Amino acid sequence: MLRYEMIVIGAGPAGLSAATEAARSGMQVVVFDENARPGGQLFKQIHKFFGSREHQARTRGFRIGENLLKEAEEAGVKVVLNAAALGIYKNKEIAVSFGGATRGYRADCIVIATGASENMMSFKGWTLPGVMGAGAAQTLMNIQGVRPGGRILMVGSGNVGLVVSFQLLQAGCQVEAIVDAAPRVGGYGVHASKLSRTGVPFYMSHTVVEAKGSDRVESAVIAAVDERFRPVAGTEREIGADTVCIAVGLSPMGQLADNAGCEMSYLPAKGGYVPTVSEFGETSIPGIYCAGDAAGIEEASSAMIQGKICAAAACNSFGYINDEEFRERAEAYGLSLSKLRAGMFAPQNKGRTDISHTAEGYPLSGSLLQRGYISQDEIEAFPAARPGSGKGLRPVIECTQNIPCDPCQDACAQGCISVGGDITGLPTVDGDRKCTGCCMCVAACSGQAIFLVDEDCGNGSGLIGLPYEFLPLPEPGALGLALDRSGNALCGAEVVEVRKSAAMDRTAVLMMKVPAGMACAARFFRPADGRQACRGR
């Protein structure tokens, strides 16, 4: 029986990070993954990540995946693909199936980093081809390069539902609507806003009750739900769609830990049935660790740190790093993790509906929570979202919830923007500093919530710089409509300039000219020729 010092199960963000950390400290490590490609779900993530510089914020998920693979390779980590771990037995023996045979391995320590699976919901017609997980749609479009459908109904307004909806628009699909049985949008307001302004409607307190069609989805019926989430008769509405995507949460895949005999418990805040772990990720069985979504649903950035913490603890217990070194690493990783686990959407706040104000004391936008966009009068309560009174372009930051993110303050070379030490703080704009109109803050904002605005650029016009990640990219001189935050047509608009550079990493900035007085409300551009990959309703 082959023996390794550390066996990691799962080559996603948590597993690869654990393996790299351990291998760098001298441990002999192997990673098994049942998939044909490593990286877990990271390579499907084409959006810019949140967090701080230390968490690789504003870097797109797949690039973080590429870095992770490179680091693992450089550290000498061995990754065995198409290899499914079948069970963990006494004395840390693991059965792994690959190459048509089942082989036994023995480990000194094990890191379970098996990730999560998508939750599902059943309704009439839910087995029809065309009903699929949001993750399935993401795999098809972002990995395989095939559109999952033409007209999509998204069920679920958590970050997965919102992020995948936006990616569907980027892939050239039409998102007909987003429905959620909850009365409030579950994911980040900035993710909802970037969908709303393209015209995607949100139906909160609604659910899907039927997928119709003979051999595939031809339409979907949605209905309002009462306070106990039961569909209300007479509120049904039929939506033309060929695809229904389900994004109703994730569940940890802790089966291997359970099978190994680790103490398990059902923790709603962690998304389900998870092994009980110490602060260093060790389960009730010494030497068996669990990291990432398998230990509790969070996101990739925290999974990577959790993986490193487990590995540091394992390295310490096997003498590869001394106690002092371990304390230093654990403290640094713990601090980094705590920054991500803060703010309104922190795991400890999961399911809370009583948060009414930001940490700064500004009232949260009710319109954002109920309709997916901030109303004009609500946005004015946020100082950073008010255009400056002086001449010239100013950053207008429509970031109204406490989420862990601060790339905007690094992006501005002039020091106009600051978030402060607490990365969940709302950014502030220093009106005394000169904005050069470089657009780097617009491109750096992972939530696409920053605009450059000049309310009066002369000749009765206002100018807006807005983030744009769709094809075809309008040419300078393109005419069309300016849409407001809700996606409604506001006024005529002309694209006068298109900014793009390598540093902006494929987030173009459209400089859009509108009639004076409209710059405070215009937030998206729809070309008049209709040639736009991005189509909301």
Add this chain to the structure above:
Amino acid sequence: MRIHEHPIIEDFKKGREIGFTLDGSPMRGYEGESVAAALKASGVTTHRYTSKLNSPRGIFCAIGRCTDCVMVIDGKPNVRTCMTPLAEGMSVQTQHGLTPRKEG
């Protein structure tokens, strides 16, 4: 259904274009992509019909968890098409219950 131009993804690293068959009819796809993706790109949505109710099933999770997308591949039933790389000359058949033929 294929995405030819994408604002973020530069290249969907595809293998060479190859031929395979679906229920005996010639199809085209790219080597190494999932069989499910190749079918989706050609507009095929039904992968199988269930044995009891004869109801259609297609892609559901696309990561090998749910087994809804299984088909008969090179004569072998219950193969997960989302996890199986497409190969030249592959025979893909719609699965009825457990076989490639409609029963009764």
